[in-house]
Amino acid sequence: xxxxxKLTKYYGERAVITNISFDVRTGxxxxxLGPNGAGKTTTMRILAGFMPASGGTAKIAGYDVLxxxxxxxxxxxxxxxNVPLYPDITVASYLDLMAKLRGVSGKRKAARVAEVMEICxxxxxxxxxxxxxxxxxRQRVGLAQALVHDPKVLILxxxxxxxxxxxxxxxxxxxKRLGGDHTIILSTHILPEVSMTCSRVVIINEGKVAAVDTxxxxxxxxxxxxxxxxxxxGSNGSIVNCLRAVQGVLRVDTxxxxxxxxxxxxxxxxxxxxxxxxxxxxxxxxxxxxxSSVGMSLEEIFLKLTTKEDIAA
Amino acid sequence: xxxxxxLTEKELRTYFVSPLAYVVIAAFLVVTGVFFAGIFIGSHxxxxxxxxxxxxxxxxxxxxxxxMRLLSEEQRSGTIELLLTSPVRDxxxxxxxxxxxxxxxxxxxxxxxxxxxxxxRFGSPExxxxxxxxxxxxxxxxxxxxxxxxxxxxxxxxxxxAFLTIAILLVLWVLDALTSMFGSSASAVLSYLSLxxxxxxxxxxxxxxxxxxxxxxxxxxxIFLTxxxxxxxxxx
Numbered sequence: 001x002x003x004x005x006k007l008t009k010y011y012g013e014r015a016v017i018t019n020i021s022f023d024v025r026t027g028x029x030x031x032x033l034g035p036n037g038a039g040k041t042t043t044m045r046i047l048a049g050f051m052p053a054s055g056g057t058a059k060i061a062g063y064d065v066l067x068x069x070x071x072x073x074x075x076x077x078x079x080x081x082n083v084p085l086y087p088d089i090t091v092a093s094y095l096d097l098m099a100k101l102r103g104v105s106g107k108r109k110a111a112r113v114a115e116v117m118e119i120c121x122x123x124x125x126x127x128x129x130x131x132x133x134x135x136x137x138r139q140r141v142g143l144a145q146a147l148v149h150d151p152k153v154l155i156l157x158x159x160x161x162x163x164x165x166x167x168x169x170x171x172x173x174x175x176k177r178l179g180g181d182h183t184i185i186l187s188t189h190i191l192p193e194v195s196m197t198c199s200r201v202v203i204i205n206e207g208k209v210a211a212v213d214t215x216x217x218x219x220x221x222x223x224x225x226x227x228x229x230x231x232x233x234g235s236n237g238s239i240v241n242c243l244r245a246v247q248g249v250l251r252v253d254t255x256x257x258x259x260x261x262x263x264x265x266x267x268x269x270x271x272x273x274x275x276x277x278x279x280x281x282x283x284x285x286x287x288x289x290x291x292s293s294v295g296m297s298l299e300e301i302f303l304k305l306t307t308k309e310d311i312a313a
Numbered sequence: 314x315x316x317x318x319x320l321t322e323k324e325l326r327t328y329f330v331s332p333l334a335y336v337v338i339a340a341f342l343v344v345t346g347v348f349f350a351g352i353f354i355g356s357h358x359x360x361x362x363x364x365x366x367x368x369x370x371x372x373x374x375x376x377x378x379x380x381m382r383l384l385s386e387e388q389r390s391g392t393i394e395l396l397l398t399s400p401v402r403d404x405x406x407x408x409x410x411x412x413x414x415x416x417x418x419x420x421x422x423x424x425x426x427x428x429x430x431x432x433x434r435f436g437s438p439e440x441x442x443x444x445x446x447x448x449x450x451x452x453x454x455x456x457x458x459x460x461x462x463x464x465x466x467x468x469x470x471x472x473x474x475a476f477l478t479i480a481i482l483l484v485l486w487v488l489d490a491l492t493s494m495f496g497s498s499a500s501a502v503l504s505y506l507s508l509x510x511x512x513x514x515x516x517x518x519x520x521x522x523x524x525x526x527x528x529x530x531x532x533x534x535x536i537f538l539t540x541x542x543x544x545x546x547x548x549x
Contacts, residue, residue, distance in 0.1 A: 048398040051547045073400040084392040088330045089323075100319045101399045145395070 001026040001153060001183040002047070006056035008259070009042050016042045017207040019056070026152075029179040031198030031215075032187040039207040040187040041081055044157045047185070048078040062151050074103065077146035077182075081157040083138050087131030091122060091141055094130055095148055098177075102149035112148055119174065120144040136167045154184045160193060172197050227294045228274060230263045234286035239263065242284040248273045264294070316401045321416070328417055330390045331406040337378055338421050344371050349428045359436025364428060365446040365516040366431070369509075372454050373486060377478035379417060380461025381471045384539070388469035393546070403543045407462070408537055414458045422450060442518035449515025452528035457482060459535035482508070483546065499519025 002024035008193045009016045017039035024030045034040050034080050046053045047060065049069050058065045060156060063072035065235055086094055099105075104112055117123045120140040125133060130141060139159065159175065160168045176197050178184060188194060194201050195215040203210040234256060243252050243265055251266040267273050281288045326332045348367040356363070384407075387393040396406050404526035432438045460481055465474040492500035504510055511524040 045394075048394075050361045050394055050398050066424060070402070076398065078394075078398045080391065080394045080398075082391045084390065084395040086323075086327070086392060087390075088327060093326075097319065097323050098399070099397075101316060101396075101401055103400060 001028075001061060002030075002185065003054075003059040004043075004047070005058070007043065007046060007053050007058055008055035009039075009046060009051075010054045010157040015207060017204075020204065020207075020209055021056075022202050022209065022212055024183055024185060026183055027180045029175070029184045029186060029198045030198060031183055031194035031201040032204065033189070033191070033194050033201055034187075034204035034210075038204045040189075040204060041157055043204070043226040044078075044155050044185065044187055045080075046153050048076055049073045050078075050080075050081075067250055074149075075152045076155060077149065077151035077153070078155045079142050079157060079159055081161070083142035085130045085138060085141060085145075087130060090127050090129055091117075091133070094141065095144055098145045099148045102151075104149045112150065116144040116147045117292055119147065119178075121170070135162050136164065139163055139167070139171070143171070147178070152183060154178065154182045156184065156186045158187055158189070160188070160190070161177065168193075226267055227273075228265045228267070228277060229290075229292055229294050230265065230277065230281070231260050231290035232263060232286050232288055233261065234284075236261065238284070239281070239286055242280055242286070243277065246273060246276050247282045248276070260289075317409045317412065320396075320406060321412040323412055324413030325416055327382075328413065333378065335392065337375055338424065338463075341371060341375055341421055342424055345425060346428070353432075359432045359438040360536040361429065361432070361438065361443050361446055362516045364425075365450055368425070368450055369453055369512055372450070372457055373482050374479070376418075376454060376457035377461050377475040377482070379414055380458045380478060381465050381475035383414065383462050383465045384467050384543070385465040385471050385474045388546075389471075397543070404536075404540045406517070407466075407539045409542065411459065411462055411536060414462065415455055418451065418454045418458060422447065422454070438523075439518070442516060445518050445520050446516035448520070449512050449524070452532075453512050456508070456515070456528050456531045456535075459539075460485075461530045463539045463542065465533045466539045466546075 004020055004022050006017050007020040020039070020043055022030075032040050032043070042051075047058055047065060049065050049072055052066050059070040061075040063075065065072045065223065084131065085159050086097075088095070092113065095116065096109065099109045099112055114123075117126060118133060120143050122140050122144055124196060125137055125141075130138065133141065139162070143159065146156070160171050163171060165304070170205070172193065175184065179197075179199075186193075186198065198215065200212070200214055202212050228241075239261075240252050240254060242264070243263060248267045248271045249265055250268065253264040253266075255262045265277065274293065278288055278291055345364060347366050349364045352363045381503055384393070387396065429438070429443060456495075457478075458506065460526070461474070461478040464477040464481065465471070467477070468474050485506065485508045487507075487509070488503045489510045492503050492507075495503065505527070511527045
C-alpha cells in the first residue's frame with residue numbers, strides 16, 4: 001500500500017533524511033519511531049504530498065506522490081503534527097468543507113461527516129466554533145478531518161501529543177480500530193505507544209532507518225546482551241572487582257537506591273552466569289541479598305538505538 | 314472548478330465572520346460618502362467622475378487590508394498544509410481565494426450604487442460614464458487585490474503582507490509622475506506601467522482596450538506568480 005524507496009531530503013546543504021526505505025502492507029499499522037528532529041515529520045510530509053523529496057520515490061496505493069500527486073493525495077488522510085484547523089468556523093462546517101475538498105459530495109458527504117463525528121466522539125461539539133474547543137477535542141477534530149473521505153492510507157504525525165492520559169488511551173484505541181480497513185503510518189517519540197498500537201516499527205534516527213521489525217522481534221534482536229541485577233552488602237569497590245573477575249562479565253554498573261547497594265552486570269546473551277556470580281560473591285565474603293535477571297524494555301532499546309554509543313568507562 | 318467554488322465559499326465565510334470585513338466596508342462607505350456629498354454639494358453636477366477618483370485612492374489603502382489575510386494566515390496557522398495535501402491544485406487554491414476577495418469588492422462597490430440613486434433623484438446623470446467608471450474601479454480593485462494576494466503568499470505575517478502591498482501599489486500609482494526624470498523611452502515604459510494612468514479615462518466614459526489589457530494582464534500575472542510562490546513553498 002505504501003512503498004518508500006531511498007527517500008532523501010535536503011534543506012539547503014543539510015540532509016534531513018537519507019535513503020529512507022520501507023514498505024507498509026495493506027491494513028497494517030506502522031509505527032514511525034524516532035527522537036525529535038530525526039526526520040519523522042519530513043518523511044510524513046513527503047508522503048502526504050506537502051513537499052517533494054530531493055531524491056528517491058514514494059508510492060501511495062500505487063501512485064507516485066510526486067508524479068501522480070493528485071491521485072496519491074486522494075487516497076491519503078493526513079493529520080499533521082500541529083493540527084490545522086480554521087478557528088472561526090464550526091466543527092460540522094469544517095468537516096463538510098474538508099469532505100468537499102476531498103471529492104465527497106451529496107448524500108455520502110452528510111453520512112460520512114456524521115460517521116466520523118461518531119468515530120472520533122465529537123458529535124456533542126458539532127455546532128461549536130473550533131477556536132473554542134479544548135486541545136483534546138481539537139486533536140479529535142483533526143483525526144476526523146483525516147478520515148472524512150474514507151482514505152485508504154492514514155498518515156498521523158504524533159496523534160497523541162498534548163493529550164491527557166485518558167484521551168491518549170482513547171485515541172490509541174480509536175487508531176487501533178481503524179487498522180485493518182486502513183493502512184496507517186503513525187509517528188511518535190513515545191515508545192509504549194508503538195508497542196500498544198503498531199504491528200511493525202520503523203525506527204529512525206538522524207534521518208536514517210535504524211531498524212524495521214515487529215516490537216517483539218525488535219526486543220529479541222536487541223538482546224545481544226543480558227543483564228543481571230544484584231543487591232550486595234559490603235565494600236563497593238571490592239565487590240565491583242570481584243564481579244568483574246567472573247568469566248563472561250562485560251560490564252558492571254553500580255547505583256545506590258534508598259541505601260541499597262545495587263549492581264547491574266552486563267554479559268553476553270545465552271550464557272547464564274547467575275550461578276557463577278552468586279558463588280563469586282559468597283566466596284569473596286560479601287552478603288548477597290538479591291539477584292535477578294533484567295529484561296530489556298523497548299524504552300532502553302530505543303535509547304540504545306538512537307543515542308550515540310557511550311564510550312565504555 | 315468545483316474546488317475553486319468550495320474554497321471561495323469558505324473564504325467568504327471567513328471574511329464575514331471577522332469584524333474586519335464590516336469595519337472595512339463601513340470605513341469605505343463613510344469616506345467615499347463624505348467625498349461624494351462634498352463634491353455633489355459644491356459642484357452641483359450630477360456626475361460620479363470625481364467620486365470614482367476618490368474611490369480609487371481609498372481602494373488603494375483598503376485592498377491591502379482585504380488581501381493580507383488570504384494566504385499569509387493559512388501559512389501562519391499551518392492550514393496551508395491541509396490545503397496542499399488535499400487533492401486540490403495550487404491554482405485552484407489561489408483562484409478560490411481571489412474570487413472570494415472579488416465578491417467582497419463587488420459587494421462593497423454595490424453599496425455605493427446608493428450614490429448613483431441619489432444622483433438620479435436630484436439630477437439626470439449620464440449612464441455611460443457611470444458604467445465605464447464602475448468597470449474601471451472594479452478592474453483597479455481587482456488588480457489591487459491580485460497584488461495583495463501575491464504578497465500574502467510570500468509571508469506568514471499579515472501586517473508585513475499589507476505593508477508590502479501598499480508599498481507596491483503606491484509605487485505603481487506614482488510611476489506616472491516620475492516619468493519626467495527619465496529619458497523618453499524609459500518614461501514611456503513607466504507611464505505604461507502606472508496604475509493611475511490607466512484608470513484616468515474610464516470614469517470619463519472612454520473605454521480603451523489598452524487599459525483593459527493592462528489590468529487583465531496585471532491580474533493574470535499576479536495569479537500566476539502567486540501560484541508559483543505556493544509551489545516554491547513546497548520546494549523549500
